[in-house]
Amino acid sequence: MYINTTGLVLREAPYRESSKILTVLTATHGKITVSARGARRRGSRIAAAAQPLMYSEMTLYNQRDRYTLTEAQPVELFPGLTGDLVRFSLGAYFAELLEAVAYEDVPNPELLAFGLNALYLLGEGQRSVRLIKAVFELRLMLISGYAPNLSACVRCRQAAREPILLLEEGTLSCLRCKRAGEPYAPLCEGSLEAMGFVLSAPPRRAFSFRLEEPALSRFASACEAYALQQLGRRFRTLEYYKQVSQGEEKTSDGIDKNPTSDGLSNKKGNLDHDAL
Structure with a gap:
């Protein structure tokens, strides 16, 4: 047939x-x-x-x-990827992540559309590589059923002070409420706001914001750590991406090297291309 x-x-x-x-x-x-x-x-x-x-x-x-x-x-063809080793290696990591979460012979058009949109934006070269990577990792967890609960501290039930993401539970906590030995990723107001936006935005707008330092670094670190923890494995393509991108992440991705804010900005910015 x-x-x-x-x-x-x-x-x-x-x-x-x-x-x-x-x-x-x-x-x-x-x-x-x-x-x-x-x-x-x-x-x-x-x-x-x-x-x-x-x-x-x-x-x-x-x-x-x-x-x-x-x-x-x-x-x-995603031509913007083929001439840039950093972006191509990150695209290969995206592909390995997609392979890890996709099921054999089970249609998932949302997953395919999301992957195509991320690769297009990555090749376009107009957005921060680190931001695209972090959004991809976190949104992929949402699509795959591993979305973290960021509503309040899981222990004291209050708005988290000195917020952290508990990587195994996928919940928010205050730093003071953390139990000994729990793996976690530190957050801040800006990175927490960014995570909430990525998880709640319509699919075609998940990438449409900018984030300044130091929130960008905390956002990127938390999204990567959470995805790896939830999937329970390492990715050789991620290791290669980190090798080839050393020294380039903060100089070639359009990030302000002298930030004055740690907050989310331009949340209503428009994507130039939504989905293929």
């Missing part, structure tokens, strides 16, 4: 002399494993579409739940 769908290639692996095995997040079948026969051969009609971070229209042949790519036409 032939299937027409669209899909984002999350991962590739060489297979035999000239083929590939692809992990693809599709609009209609969720995450699937696809055989791309001859994709490594010069002149292959499917070679362009059988690349990581390529979004394409695909014709798949399905036999006994095994998918073979027969035709493909790229829809979005």
Whole structure:
């Protein structure tokens, strides 16, 4: 049976002399494993579409739940990623996260649309790399059912003073209410406000704000730590991203190096591109 769908290639692996095995997040079948026969051969009609971070229209042949790519036409190449090692490596991390939370043969159009939007904004180059990364990690937890509860301190039930995020429980706490040995990420008023915005904003507006230091650093650290804690694993692509981005995060992502506020600003800013 032939299937027409669209899909984002999350991962590739060489297979035999000239083929590939692809992990693809599709609009209609969720995450699937696809055989791309001859994709490594010069002149292959499917070679362009059988690349990581390529979004394409695909014709798949399905036999006994095994998918073979027969035709493909790229829809979005994300050209802004290919010429920038930092942004491309972060895109690879996004792909590994998407693969980690997606289910085999379970459609999740929200997850695919979110991933495409994040990759577009990352390649566009107009927003802070650290901000995009943090929003992606936190919003992905929401989509996957791991959203933290930030309403009040889980212990004293009051508005958190010196707020911290308890990484295992996914709840807010005051620093003084924390129990010994609990893993946590420190927050501040601005970073807490940013997290609340990301979790409550409409999908197409989750990235549409700016955050200054020191709130940006606390926001970024908390979102990464929370995602890794909830998923219970490390990501090799994240480790590589950190290697190639050392020394560049605060100088190439548009962040004010002499901030005067730790608050959320421009919350009503418009995205230039909402979703593919």
